[in-house]
Amino acid sequence: MEEVKGFSVVPVELAQSQWNKKARHYMFIKKHQSNAMKEMAERSLFIVNPPFACTLSTIRQFFKSIASNSLVENLFINDEDLDYDINLTRLTSDLYDDDKDGQGSLVRLPNGTAIVVFVDKSACSLAMSKLKKYCKGDELYSWRVCGDETATSIRMAKAYRDRVLSPEETSAEVSLSLQEFEKREAKSIEELGEMKTLVDEDGFTMVVGKNRKTKRGILGKMSGTSKVKEIEDKKLKRKEKADFYRFQIREKKKLEMNELLKKFRDDQERIKELKEKKRFRPY
Template identity: 25%
Template sequence: MVTYIEENMAGSIAGFNVLPIRLNRKSQSGHVLYYKEHNIRGDSASLPPDRTIFVLNVPPYCNKDCFVRLFSDCGRVDSVYLQEKPTSELLPKSTTKYFSHENISQGFKVAYVVFKSPSAVEKAMNRKHSEPYILISDDQPALEAGYKKWCTEYKSERPNLKDLQKEIDEFMQTYDQKVSEDIQKAKEEEGTPDDEGWITVTRKGSKKQKPVARKEHIEKQLKAKEKKKREDKELVNFYTFQVRETKREHIAELRRKFEEDKHRIAQLRAARKFKPY
């Protein structure tokens, strides 16, 4: 039974070839993949334009083995990359098992199929798909779908603690060795003049300098800066009670200054030598 989608989506749409697929022969619903030549500016080491096709609308149950079976009649498939979104250059392969930077979406995604020869891309673009391709048949391994797929992925995400600890220890050992080599290299380069006579001075390996004692005027300046920062962050006179408190503080400050002025005038009068009265 061919669905309405499969009957009306064969051919090409907006430069994309349409490849109808079905999960198995008993499946009543179909799906379509859209693919075209991967055209980018410049050369890409991982995705050569003359040997790569770009595939859209890839369902979650479609893995790399599916694409090998889908396009093996066009030519030998060198590699298949599944990505969350289109890209011009793939990320380098991760050397770690548990801290991989590859982010493969669990939903729909895109794929890049790299062939061994450029002629395979031309065959794939000229191929006509009259019937949907069956992903699962008697002579092909079954694909995990539904709850079985999610259970397998859940188990694979739970690492072995011994292997994880071993990988962490190896990473830290490599990192510590690199840091020590950098420090040793900086020490060797320090004090050695270059071709122009300049000497490189680094802070690595140097003794820590004793902190300089703060003077009184420096302490006042720092406190004034900190107070200004706090005042800038605070909402001044935003609420009614803040306005009242500001007025009250202003009046108290005026009274304090008035009393200081009275006391200063009294001292000046007491210190006068000429007293006419």
């Protein structure tokens, strides 16, 4: 099969080992179409299902082998189910204007897809046509997941090592981003200040408040809130005498009785339910 829904089906071969047979991995590739960042989009290919742990270097090797003249410039990949809509910095700050540049300049990809950016438009077209040719041929490219990288055990140790940050670089980075933040903040405060001084037609000025939210929505009802309620209720009760008039007493008793009866009926219902579940079999 060569095409699925406008995507070229591009198989690559995965070498056998002592535990498994040869296998084929299928990429689904077509020319990238996007209105955002048009220039870049025009020299990119869109890949659905890139091979496992695909990196710039492995994809470069692949295109080098089938279209040696098409130089790959960059690779954008989403293979860890990243959600681009979740940006904690933006969500927690009001220093960004949402309407300005949408959600930043990042490429937004669905999970399990990638974009290969070539140096220019022609390189891209060439790569695509070579790909089609490659698909018709019999020779399959043998994909190596880890490329030329070293043994896994060493790679993993390196991954641990990579988590350690160099103090100098970190310190530089921190001060840079804090400067940026301060700049943004200063600008925003300035704007805010302007707003505050602005008196509208009715003679009001704008009041700017912070938006806060309680935990309640997520964590269900906390006892803290019910406690507050209790205290309030108690205060109210203290103010008026509840058993002064005869009707009050009667009312209270009636309420109690109804409550009792309601509970009783609920209990009967529950027992019925439990009985149906055969809970009353002691052995």
